[in-house]
Amino acid sequence: MMVDHDTALVLTDPQNDFLSEAGVAWELVGESVREVGTIQNIERLLEGATAGGVPIFVSPHYYYAHDHQWRFGGTLEQKMHEIGMFDRRGPLTLEGFEGSGADWLDQYKPYLQSDATIVTSPHKVYGPQNNDLALQLRKRGIGRVILAGMSANLCVESHLRDLLEHGFDVTVVSDATAAARHPDLGDGYAAAMTNFRYLANAVIDTAEAAKALSG
Template identity: 75%
Template sequence: MHFDPSTTALVLTDPQNDFLSPEGVTWELVGNSVRENNTVQHIDQLLAGTKAAGYEVFISPHYYFPHDHQWEFGGTLEKKMHEIGMFDRPGPLSLEGFEGSGADWLEQYKPYIQDGKTVVCSPHKVYGPEQNDLVLQLRKRGISKVVLAGMSANLCIESHLRELLEQGFDVAVVSDATAAPQHPELGDGYAAAMTNFNYIAGAVMTTDEALAALTA
């Protein structure tokens, strides 16, 4: 894949404390994978590199509001997210208690995300971008190629990858700027995601490879 700032953007899913901080509610499940992949630092490098090279950055966040907890069914991890209060906020129009919460951005990413240029989309609700405005925002900026990173590999990243491909985007996944749950019964989410990425993504790159291609 060849990248150009006029047609290519970095898309990050869920760069939030509940996934990437040791204090986050999912750290017991994802912490080992985050450490093994050096995910936090690699996302930081992608943000710094793409910003410096003039690429646009889009964030597809995950928030749950009180009315979302009234859903009557859901998948295994979806139910778990509701049970543990993952990404919880008091309401769609309130930032009460947001600063430093599990739903907040990882502190080191804030200078990039809150620079007045990054596009923060409306929240996705399960895993994919079908329910938020990511595709609209990308198309309105003339973006046709996406470099995809963030959390978590086998859930939101894979779901975003599949939907963006179906919507006609060319998508590269950054393999070490993501991580996934590891569970003794449910299995290794990272390994499962990497298998699928290699089958369906336009490219699968490390952070170093992605930055080299973006700045070539």
């Protein structure tokens, strides 16, 4: 894999509620995160992108008080609201944010709090249709995306599908994501891997991606 000047690393939801053992979704995703090595692999991508001067974009998930007034939603969408996932006190305040479920995982902060990292407006369900990710990528001349983050069959897959429809070349990093396993709903990670292979321009592992990013 070759990384050109028009390539960016895009991460979805590298946040405590998914990736910390104290996060509200850990019971659902923790087993998958551990097995895949998601936390360490995302960090390797961040290290590689920083070393190689590849721009890092983050598409975060935040919910404010007014978002909890929605009157309908899908299964996991409703669950996120019920458990207070990604909750923030408001769009204009960081009160109570540090260390919360909506905050970045601590080990990622040196990379994600860099002035060089682009943090987009939040996506609200799963995909980036309602945030400014595509705009920010286009305005910086990005045409190729290396995509990773949480969770595989929800936000990562939704970002993949939308970016493809907008004409981006998207490579998914298969072991820098994870997903919920549910006795009734099924294995989200396995479902995502099937769809990634059908949809993405390429599916690679962290070792290959980190090597390419670091140059």
